[in-house]
Amino acid sequence: MLLHDNWRIQQYEVGEKPPLTIADADLDDRFWISASVPGDVHSTLIERKLIDHPYYGHNDINSRWVEQKEWWYRTRFQMDADPTQQERWELIFEGLDTHATVYVNGLEIGTASNMHRTYVYDVSRVIRQGKNTIAVRFDPLYLYHRDKALMQWSSYTKERPWIRKAAMNYGWDWGPRIVTVGIWGKVRLERHVQAKLEGVYAYTKQCDNQQADIKVELEAKKYRGCGHLTYRARLLDADQQVVAHAEGEFLRGKVGFDLQVSQPQLWWTHDLGKPYLYQLETVLLADGVEVDRREQRIGIRTVELVLEDDQGQPAFAFHINGVKLFAKGSNWIPVDNLIGAAPDSRYKHLIMLGVEANMNMLRIWAGGIYEKDVFYDLCDELGLLVWQDFAFANALFPDYNADFVENVRQEAICNIQRLRNHASLALWCGNNEIDWLYDMKSSSGEITTPFYGETIYHEILPELLEQLDPARQYWPSSPYGGNDANDPNHGDRHNWQVWHGSVYPRKFGEVPLLDYSVEGVTFKNYKNDFTLFSSEFGMHASATKYTLERNIPKDQFYWGSVEMAYRNKDTNHQKGILLMEGFTGVPQNLDEYIQFSMLTQAEGLKYGIEHYRRNKTRTSGSLIWQHGDSWPGTSWSLIDYELLPKASYYYARKFYHPLLLSLNHEPGELLEVWVINDHLSSLNGLVILEVYDMQGQSIHRMELHAQVEANGVVKLGEWDEQEVLKDLSPEQAVLKLSAPAWECLDNVYYLRDAKDVQLSLSSIHASYNEETQQLLVQANDAVARMVQILIPQGNVRMSDNYFDLLPGEQRTIDIRQADGEALKYQHITVSALNADEVPVTLTR
Numbered sequence: 001m002l003l004h005d006n007w008r009i010q011q012y013e014v015g016e017k018p019p020l021t022i023a024d025a026d027l028d029d030r031f032w033i034s035a036s037v038p039g040d041v042h043s044t045l046i047e048r049k050l051i052d053h054p055y056y057g058h059n060d061i062n063s064r065w066v067e068q069k070e071w072w073y074r075t076r077f078q079m080d081a082d083p084t085q086q087e088r089w090e091l092i093f094e095g096l097d098t099h100a101t102v103y104v105n106g107l108e109i110g111t112a113s114n115m116h117r118t119y120v121y122d123v124s125r126v127i128r129q130g131k132n133t134i135a136v137r138f139d140p141l142y143l144y145h146r147d148k149a150l151m152q153w154s155s156y157t158k159e160r161p162w163i164r165k166a167a168m169n170y171g172w173d174w175g176p177r178i179v180t181v182g183i184w185g186k187v188r189l190e191r192h193v194q195a196k197l198e199g200v201y202a203y204t205k206q207c208d209n210q211q212a213d214i215k216v217e218l219e220a221k222k223y224r225g226c227g228h229l230t231y232r233a234r235l236l237d238a239d240q241q242v243v244a245h246a247e248g249e250f251l252r253g254k255v256g257f258d259l260q261v262s263q264p265q266l267w268w269t270h271d272l273g274k275p276y277l278y279q280l281e282t283v284l285l286a287d288g289v290e291v292d293r294r295e296q297r298i299g300i301r302t303v304e305l306v307l308e309d310d311q312g313q314p315a316f317a318f319h320i321n322g323v324k325l326f327a328k329g330s331n332w333i334p335v336d337n338l339i340g341a342a343p344d345s346r347y348k349h350l351i352m353l354g355v356e357a358n359m360n361m362l363r364i365w366a367g368g369i370y371e372k373d374v375f376y377d378l379c380d381e382l383g384l385l386v387w388q389d390f391a392f393a394n395a396l397f398p399d400y401n402a403d404f405v406e407n408v409r410q411e412a413i414c415n416i417q418r419l420r421n422h423a424s425l426a427l428w429c430g431n432n433e434i435d436w437l438y439d440m441k442s443s444s445g446e447i448t449t450p451f452y453g454e455t456i457y458h459e460i461l462p463e464l465l466e467q468l469d470p471a472r473q474y475w476p477s478s479p480y481g482g483n484d485a486n487d488p489n490h491g492d493r494h495n496w497q498v499w500h501g502s503v504y505p506r507k508f509g510e511v512p513l514l515d516y517s518v519e520g521v522t523f524k525n526y527k528n529d530f531t532l533f534s535s536e537f538g539m540h541a542s543a544t545k546y547t548l549e550r551n552i553p554k555d556q557f558y559w560g561s562v563e564m565a566y567r568n569k570d571t572n573h574q575k576g577i578l579l580m581e582g583f584t585g586v587p588q589n590l591d592e593y594i595q596f597s598m599l600t601q602a603e604g605l606k607y608g609i610e611h612y613r614r615n616k617t618r619t620s621g622s623l624i625w626q627h628g629d630s631w632p633g634t635s636w637s638l639i640d641y642e643l644l645p646k647a648s649y650y651y652a653r654k655f656y657h658p659l660l661l662s663l664n665h666e667p668g669e670l671l672e673v674w675v676i677n678d679h680l681s682s683l684n685g686l687v688i689l690e691v692y693d694m695q696g697q698s699i700h701r702m703e704l705h706a707q708v709e710a711n712g713v714v715k716l717g718e719w720d721e722q723e724v725l726k727d728l729s730p731e732q733a734v735l736k737l738s739a740p741a742w743e744c745l746d747n748v749y750y751l752r753d754a755k756d757v758q759l760s761l762s763s764i765h766a767s768y769n770e771e772t773q774q775l776l777v778q779a780n781d782a783v784a785r786m787v788q789i790l791i792p793q794g795n796v797r798m799s800d801n802y803f804d805l806l807p808g809e810q811r812t813i814d815i816r817q818a819d820g821e822a823l824k825y826q827h828i829t830v831s832a833l834n835a836d837e838v839p840v841t842l843t844r
Contacts, residue, residue, distance in 0.1 A: 002186065008074050009041060013069065023135040025105045035073065039183065041181045090121065116369065127189075148162045152446065175337055176631060180340065197284050211260060222253070229250035235261065235279070279298075281295050307491075326678055329623045333367070335628060388419065390429065396452040427475060430456070443508075488529060491532065492533040521582075546794070559590040559592070583754055645801070646802075660747070675713070688703055692736070695782055700726050735750075760834065761835070762832060773815060779832070783804060784807075795818045
């Protein structure tokens with residue numbers, strides 16, 4: 001029974017009233033505030049118009065008072081039957097944020113101290129037939145850290161290491177401080193008779209196209225008076241046909257058995273095959289009568305993190321069903337600062353955008369949450385692997401405190417058991433950047449204490465995983481491995497030379513250095529990185545104009561305003577200026593800032609990821625920082641808060657395509673043409689290199705015969721720059737790679753930085769067909785650089801945007817609003833870096 005209705009909330013000063021008075025079953029709460037569950041206090045106050053939205057302007061500061069109060073939730077529910085002694089009734093909270101005390105019918109039944117845990121309370125002796133009342137008191141968090149020792153290091157705030165909640169609630173370098181409180185997960189009441197299934201764990205021991213062996217482990221809990229326990233298990237395919245079954249008896253609380261599946265359908269990432277899912281049905285019986293059951297989807301697949309290649313050299317590569325994968329993806333932060341109120345649809349939109357950008361992996365970053373079930377369900381269905389961090393980010397944690405350690409242990413058990421059956425889950429990782437940054441900060445003298453928290457990542461978590469999820473690999477930290485800090489030759493790497501100006505290489509124990517200069521932060525440094533796996537890297541870009549305009553006061557809506565600066569939570573705003581100075585030039589107004597930052601991010605990620613993919617025999621993955629935004633700000637995201645993709649997202653569709661045509665070139669150096677093939681079949685055909693001037697005149701055409709192995713990469717040749725350009729100046733050249741006979745995308749290049757390219761003035765004509773919902777865009781007079789289609793509306797999907805057009809070239813764009821709202825096509829405008837904005841002509 002879900003208990004999501006009729007909740008109300010009310011605030012009090014700490015200790016203002018005795019708890020049992022407010023928890024009393026007969027308290028008159030008619031005048032309390034109506035609230036949604038799951039949700040949070042901030043969202044409720046916003047919905048009831050009791051506070052201004054904290055995402056607008058500086059309003060987040062005005063709502064800081066929320067975290068200082070004592071908050072109460074109350075609801076009532078009806079029981080039709082009178083509970084009997086043979087029944088066990090459990091009240092389950094899937095998310096309490098964070099320190100809470102729970103009362104049923106005026107009686108205290110338990111406490112909670114961790115946002116990341118599910119809490120189960122036995123209420124068999126306190127619920128009754130008829131009306132029942134639940135009350136939950138949430139204490140302000142300062143009560144639980146004010147008397148604790150402060151850690152020498154805790155990024156962004158000193159109080160959070162003692163509090164087990166999403167670290168980003170305290171603010172991060174891409175989002176504001178909004179310390180949430182409330183019932184953020186589902187609430188339900190469950191009835192059990194005689195016994196219940198405590199756990200079902202299923203994993204693939206081995207598989208190929210002929211047979212798969214599935215190991216299933218069951219755990220049951222008996223209640224007083226329980227009869228003889230047996231189990232029955234069935235594995236059903238997508239057509240609901242039974243492909244394997246087993247039955248037996250529980251001699252103790254646990255039992256294990258194998259299921260053999262002939263000619264199994266394997267689960268693959270969507271780029272390599274079909275993410276096929278079976279359904280596992282498990283039934284628990286007492287004296288032959290069903291007393292509990294579980295139904296869950298599983299995938300038959302193997303995923304292995306390979307740390308040594310066939311030649312015995314270090315590697316960091318995921319192999320799925322024996323096939324080496326180039327991991328293409330991004331880092332996932334919470335979809336909203338107000339996590340509990342975020343709808344499932346927001347997850348679907350963001351994950352689908354990942355699939356449509358040819359991603360095959362998402363990394364759940366440690367400073368957020370262990371995501372909601374909907375996230376993993378969608379990744380299972382859509383064929384995306386998940387790298388799962390445990391929730392420890394950028395701080396020392398008090399592993400010397402027994403109560404804290406036990407809380408962490410229960411958090412880990414809860415989430416391992418909840419997530420371990422998902423086919424998409426590829427790896428557990430102990431923390432984000434803590435091992436690496438502990439070395440940096442201790443080397444610089446910022447930290448002089450022991451490595452508090454080390455026991456968690458290097459002892460407790462691996463021991464628990466060995467017991468609860470032995471089929472899945474564990475990695476202690478990210479980045480991690482090797483003798484150098486953030487070593488490109490061992491393990492995974494975070495490349496923060498680009499953007500943050502970290503000076504590489506750096507060995508363990510060396511004082512870290514930063515280079516805040518054009519050369520220090522430029523994305524050209526990506527070509528110096530021959531990492532085994534790049535698990536974090538990226539650079540800022542503005543949110544779209546629509547998103548900014550919705551959240552900045554009108555009189556502050558200009559480049560350089562205080563409110564514009566407030567959208568950027570990074571530690572040094574000069575980094576973005578330096579990056580643009582080196583590539584596009586420094587913007588002079590808001591429109592230029594949006595265009596220049598987006599172009600720099602898009603071209604910079606293209607530059608780095610194409611380099612990584614050309615080196616796929618060594619480098620096995622790239623996970624961009626970051627996927628989406630949790631509020632409407634300026635950040636590293638590919639997709640802004642209003643679910644509008646930036647230019648970098650549309651570039652990602654191309655540089656993450658399974659078949660990539662790539663040009664490797666630096667000014668004055670040889671020009672190389674490469675083909676990268678992530679498909680599992682070889683290719684044979686022609687690749688065409690064409691050179692145009694800015695007026696679209698063809699200067700040179702080369703036809704290159706390409707033969708590329710399955711899951712392989714090949715360099716087709718190298719040529720002198722002037723040999724290819726003939727007499728054309730490199731500042732006036734546009735190069736295009738294409739392979740008309742292959743299912744791949746054209747790739748366009750300029751041979752100089754954007755600030756040095758000599759663009760001619762172009763013009764654009766655009767028409768929108770109201771019946772087909774398609775936009776036709778054509779460039780005239782000259783090459784149109786970064787054609788930008790704008791609609792003043794959120795969550796708009798386009799088949800392409802931020803692209804280049806040769807003069808006379810047309811492109812048809814499919815457009816829709818993903819929530820099903822009417823598209824505001826009458827307000828579409830189209831522009832380019834070198835073409836004025838024009839409205840569209842409407843046609844039928």
